[in-house]
Amino acid sequence: MDFLNAFVALSNFVLIPGIAYGSQLALGALGVTLIYGILRFSNFAHGDTMAFGTMVTILFTWLFQSWGISAGPLPTALLALPIGIVFTMALVVVTDRAVFKFYREQKAKPVVFVMVSLGVMFMMNGLVRFIIGPGDQRFGDGERFIIKARAFKNMTGLDEGLAIKTSQGITVITAIIVVALLFWFLNKTRTGKSMRAYSDNEDLALLSGINPERVVIITWLIVAALATIAGTLYGLDKSFKPFTYFQLLLPIFAAAIVGGLGSPLGAIAGGFVIAMSEVMITYAWKKVGGYILPESLAPDGLAQLLSTDYKFAVSFAILVIVLLFKPTGIFKGKAV
Amino acid sequence: MSDTLKHTLLFVGVGLLLVLEGTTTAFGVFSGSWNSSLTILNMGLISAIMALGVNLQWGFAGLFNVGIMGFTALGGLAVVLTSMSPTPGAWEAGGQQILLALVLGAATIGLAILAYQKMTAGLARTAAMLAILIVGFVIYRAVLDPGVEAVEGINAALEGNIGGLGLPVLMAWPLGGLLAAGVAWLIGKTALGLRSDYLAIATLGIAEIIIAVLKNEDWLSRGVKNVVGLPRPLPYEVDLQADPAFVEKAASWGLDATTASTIYVKLGYSALFAIVLLVLLWMAQMALKSPWGRMMRAIRDNEVAANAMGKHVTRRHLQIFILGSAICGVAGAMMTTLDSQLTPGTYNPLRFTFLIWVMVIVGGSGNNFGAVLGGLLVWFLWIKVEPLGVLVIEMITSGMAEDSGLRAHLLESAAHMRLFTMGLILLLVLRFSPRGLIPEK
Numbered sequence: 001m002d003f004l005n006a007f008v009a010l011s012n013f014v015l016i017p018g019i020a021y022g023s024q025l026a027l028g029a030l031g032v033t034l035i036y037g038i039l040r041f042s043n044f045a046h047g048d049t050m051a052f053g054t055m056v057t058i059l060f061t062w063l064f065q066s067w068g069i070s071a072g073p074l075p076t077a078l079l080a081l082p083i084g085i086v087f088t089m090a091l092v093v094v095t096d097r098a099v100f101k102f103y104r105e106q107k108a109k110p111v112v113f114v115m116v117s118l119g120v121m122f123m124m125n126g127l128v129r130f131i132i133g134p135g136d137q138r139f140g141d142g143e144r145f146i147i148k149a150r151a152f153k154n155m156t157g158l159d160e161g162l163a164i165k166t167s168q169g170i171t172v173i174t175a176i177i178v179v180a181l182l183f184w185f186l187n188k189t190r191t192g193k194s195m196r197a198y199s200d201n202e203d204l205a206l207l208s209g210i211n212p213e214r215v216v217i218i219t220w221l222i223v224a225a226l227a228t229i230a231g232t233l234y235g236l237d238k239s240f241k242p243f244t245y246f247q248l249l250l251p252i253f254a255a256a257i258v259g260g261l262g263s264p265l266g267a268i269a270g271g272f273v274i275a276m277s278e279v280m281i282t283y284a285w286k287k288v289g290g291y292i293l294p295e296s297l298a299p300d301g302l303a304q305l306l307s308t309d310y311k312f313a314v315s316f317a318i319l320v321i322v323l324l325f326k327p328t329g330i331f332k333g334k335a336v
Numbered sequence: 337m338s339d340t341l342k343h344t345l346l347f348v349g350v351g352l353l354l355v356l357e358g359t360t361t362a363f364g365v366f367s368g369s370w371n372s373s374l375t376i377l378n379m380g381l382i383s384a385i386m387a388l389g390v391n392l393q394w395g396f397a398g399l400f401n402v403g404i405m406g407f408t409a410l411g412g413l414a415v416v417l418t419s420m421s422p423t424p425g426a427w428e429a430g431g432q433q434i435l436l437a438l439v440l441g442a443a444t445i446g447l448a449i450l451a452y453q454k455m456t457a458g459l460a461r462t463a464a465m466l467a468i469l470i471v472g473f474v475i476y477r478a479v480l481d482p483g484v485e486a487v488e489g490i491n492a493a494l495e496g497n498i499g500g501l502g503l504p505v506l507m508a509w510p511l512g513g514l515l516a517a518g519v520a521w522l523i524g525k526t527a528l529g530l531r532s533d534y535l536a537i538a539t540l541g542i543a544e545i546i547i548a549v550l551k552n553e554d555w556l557s558r559g560v561k562n563v564v565g566l567p568r569p570l571p572y573e574v575d576l577q578a579d580p581a582f583v584e585k586a587a588s589w590g591l592d593a594t595t596a597s598t599i600y601v602k603l604g605y606s607a608l609f610a611i612v613l614l615v616l617l618w619m620a621q622m623a624l625k626s627p628w629g630r631m632m633r634a635i636r637d638n639e640v641a642a643n644a645m646g647k648h649v650t651r652r653h654l655q656i657f658i659l660g661s662a663i664c665g666v667a668g669a670m671m672t673t674l675d676s677q678l679t680p681g682t683y684n685p686l687r688f689t690f691l692i693w694v695m696v697i698v699g700g701s702g703n704n705f706g707a708v709l710g711g712l713l714v715w716f717l718w719i720k721v722e723p724l725g726v727l728v729i730e731m732i733t734s735g736m737a738e739d740s741g742l743r744a745h746l747l748e749s750a751a752h753m754r755l756f757t758m759g760l761i762l763l764l765v766l767r768f769s770p771r772g773l774i775p776e777k
Contacts, residue, residue, distance in 0.1 A: 044536075099767075111398065111400050111533070114532075115697070119760075119766065122759025123756050123760060125686070126753065126755030130749045130753065133749065250537075250544060253540075316538075316541035319537070320526050323527060323530060324526055327531075
């Protein structure tokens with residue numbers, strides 16, 4: 001038995017990728033949950049908003065690279081990120097004015113909003129494919145690893161290596177900063193409080209003199225920033241492909257529902273629950289098992305519960321379980 | 337102009353578009369080939385059937401299903417499972433074992449549900465359910481894996497799947513509907529009765545999973561290796577061309593044998609699809625007019641009031657959700673029959689789910705004729721937006737230099753205009769004419 005090696009192997013293949021992926025999902029789910037809390041519909045265009053923001057970031061990254069600007073060991077994309085956020089903010093505000101506002105004034109049913117968001121999703125998807133094409137894009141540069149597997153082995157003398165990619169480190173740090181800022185904004189500032197009040201009880205908020213249109217616009221701005229950051233981090237960590245971003249909708253929605261739609265804290269918890277389950281269920285446990293279990297019990301096969309192609313099935317299974325047993329989610333969201 | 341006249345003219349308009357497609361190459365959009373025109377018509381008829389199914393769910397009951405792709409794919413799978421001849425030796429080698437594993441898997445879930453219902457809530461119940469599920473999963477995998485390996489090992493280059501029952505391919509259409517209905521029951525049971533958005537998210541998920549299963553379970557559907565050469569309900573073109581009687585008949589019409597045979601087969605499919613469409617349309621119309629249809633619309637318009645009148649809202653929703661999904665399954669089986677191959681890699685939610693939604697909304701939700709019109713019209717547009725897009729972009733960029741990089745990029749990306757245009761059409765219709773071309777009465 002060799003717990004140390006087992007733990008390092010576990011960290012390398014499960015914990016670190018899981019935490020990075022969980023942070024990305026959490027940021028995505030925060031966007032979905034904020035829209036749900038304030039505008040009261042499930043925004044199907046969220047995945048494509050992420051794709052749009054990431055695309056703008058990529059284009060400016062390339063521009064900066066051609067100018068010879070770089071961020072040293074960090075990826076250049078971090079410099080382009082603010083520009084991506086500004087463009088995405090402009091896009092979602094224009095979309096809201098041109099599309100969603102009309103239905104808000106009509107007090108349309110949530111399901112109509114969802115359908116309208118489908119139309120928006122189509123257009124954004126077409127726009128992204130039109131500008132950058134449907135293919136895979138890699139835009140990470142700078143130092144690739146914080147710790148390399150070999151260096152870690154030499155340093156500690158263990159059999160197992162531990163590699164931490166720069167993108168993973170950046171993801172976690174950025175996610176912590178963004179979430180801290182968001183919670184400070186929601187809990188401490190006047191605007192943030194008015195947003196929460198509006199989310200809790202629309203009529204009461206209106207009576208207290210809160211301007212609903214202002215709340216809505218601020219929500220969209222925050223969501224645009226969250227979506228762009230989440231998308232760029234995901235793209236740095238893996239790669240950018242418009243269709244993959246559309247498919248991220250499912251784990252993101254699952255995360256938001258598991259945590260409780262409308263609850264920011266729930267979105268973060270949900271993101272990690274989904275990401276960890278996805279990574280753990282599709283990971284081949286043979287190596288870790290080989291270290292912990294006595295030789296006679298060591299698994300013969302890969303000891304993989306499901307093949308990686310079924311990662312959607314994991315999000316979906318968790319979603320179904322939550323819908324069956326606790327439709328309001330872990331943190332008592334508002335939806336029933 | 338009376339409504340009936342207007343609606344008839346709309347259908348005539350779509351017919352005219354198809355005739356133009358068959359006869360003229362004017363405007364750079366039409367191709368002037370009857371083969372192409374009939375291809376569009378056939379897919380249009382299938383799309384119209386899918387739109388009927390979705391209209392049943394959305395137009396009658398207000399249910400939002402975004403998993404149409406999944407139900408379509410299940411229909412396709414049904415074609416493989418019914419019409420292919422069984423792979424020799426597969427049943428003995430591993431087929432029985434796979435079936436046993438599936439039964440065991442179902443039994444595990446059944447046991448877990450039983451434990452949930454019979455035991456009192458608490459830690460003991462959670463532990464018992466988890467234990468049942470974990471032990472059940474281990475047994476399931478232990479039985480399933482060797483079976484799958486055995487089946488996939490049989491002549492892997494050509495077969496490697498269990499094949500089907502060897503029944504006539506037309507039998508697959510109702511069976512595809514049944515398969516889709518079964519899955520719809522599972523989804524409906526979990527997601528109906530909750531918020532309306534939840535059904536959307538659950539159906540979105542199940543569609544992705546069905547596609548993942550088709551892509552990865554090689555023993556079932558050969559995965560991305562595709563199942564080709566599915567039996568056809570109609571004769572093959574080469575056989576027709578070899579038949580002297582047919583060639584003579586074609587010559588008397590002034591056609592060469594090749595063109596005549598392809599058109600003959602396509603017309604045959606058109607006739608088959610039109611029969612299915614008409615039967616389903618008649619059934620949907622009868623349902624709409626019946627007390628059941630009125631009850632459905634009452635539930636859609638005011639669930640609380642309908643509930644107070646003693647209608648079981650969730651149960652009715654489940655019923656109509658299953659019916660609509662079954663229709664999508666039938667359409668999926670028809671589509672796979674038309675292609676005579678199952679290609680799990682080509683299922684794409686934008687094409688198979690959201691496009692159908694555009695059809696229903698544009699045609700007129702709540703009106704069966706509207707759904708059919710939307711299916712035919714939007715399918716025609718979907719095919720023709722691409723050449724139109726290229727045309728428009730050529731016009732816009734005609735002032736630019738021949739070797740301009742921007743021009744090349746724009747021309748290359750013109751194909752993606754499709755999604756953009758479909759989104760735009762959906763938004764415009766929802767905004768300015770939410771009742772569609774043929775509104776509900």
